[in-house]
Amino acid sequence: MPKTSGLTHGHHTRIRSRACTRSVLTAVALAAGLALAAPAGAAAPAAPAGAAPQDGATPSRVAVQVEAVTAAQQQAVLDYWTPARTAALTSPLSGNPPRSGPDGAPWTGSDTLSRTVGRLFFTNHGEDESCTATVVNSANHSTVVTAGHCVNSPDLLGDNDEWLSNEMFVPGYHDGLAPYGRFVARAGVADATWLLNDEQNALKFDAYDQAFLVLNSNADGKRVQDAVGAAQRIGFDRPGSASVHEFGYPRAAAGDPARTGLPEYTGARLAYCAGRTRENPGPKDHPEPRGEWGAPCTMGGGASGGPRIADFNASSGIGTVVGDDTLGAYLDASGQVCAAGTASCTRHLVGPQFTSAITEPLFKAAERA
8 A cells, every 4th residue: 555655665655755874862762741952861751641542542652852953963964955965856857738636736825835834854764755744833833743754764674663864844845945944853753652663564553653843943043933934733633534635745646647747746846635535444454543534636755744634724824734644545435445547446645633642742742842
């Protein structure tokens, strides 16, 4: 089942996009909040109890990884992402004629929306990749939400889990430009269960494929929420079945060759899909956990971590992020998994619905940093 990274792991293909040595500043800590200056050997506070789990999921245990904190560490990340490196993560144009629909189109609407969504660059096991992330309204004005596999990931075999390095967020990214600056990640926040992900057991792990990054200020000393002048709301325990908008920076058009190489499918520009969600049950041999929702959508590699927004106001550009997108699923009219290319089989872009059990403790830890 295709995941939105462009990398194949076990039975999934995550929808990150791939084109080093990693510097680990602290050990992973299970914590109720972020203590960015704590020594690596310090004892971790007790994990929060969280809300009652849904569908068998255990309450969130917050795992925190401190990343670039000092000025030198931040500058090293900025220096790493040269124009040539970011350009290498942009797919070539095809020259195909424009083709748009609710299942995928370039975003030409509210500028406020495009300011709050951005491209997330990072290095994963020595390979440069990109995802999508979103500025959410937070106490520290420095928090973005994305997919778990855009922050922490095993290798291609499902082994050697590591926190990803060189994490840099560019809100409003387009055509290689960073109109609001570049923001280096200060810390990653994910669920401890996700850190055990082996890419083989979707039923056990995929509900936890969600994460937050706490960002440093940009070169002008502005926090990300202040620099872009807006933020999306975040919601927990919202109904999965809803009309939503999904946004991302895909480097491919999955399931539609006619859109391959259009500007909005190269990673250079923001794309979106809009429609009614379906829940993805997963194939019988690799079932998904309950709560994986998404709308019909052709966005492929690079769209991972993009927001699934409910109650979206097209004029204001603001809505409520109720989940993140992590994988592609082909579903028929009855909501069952089907074979791509068969009648009434439509690709959906799906991911976990945010809950008070898993997501809220992660968010609270991130926004307190």
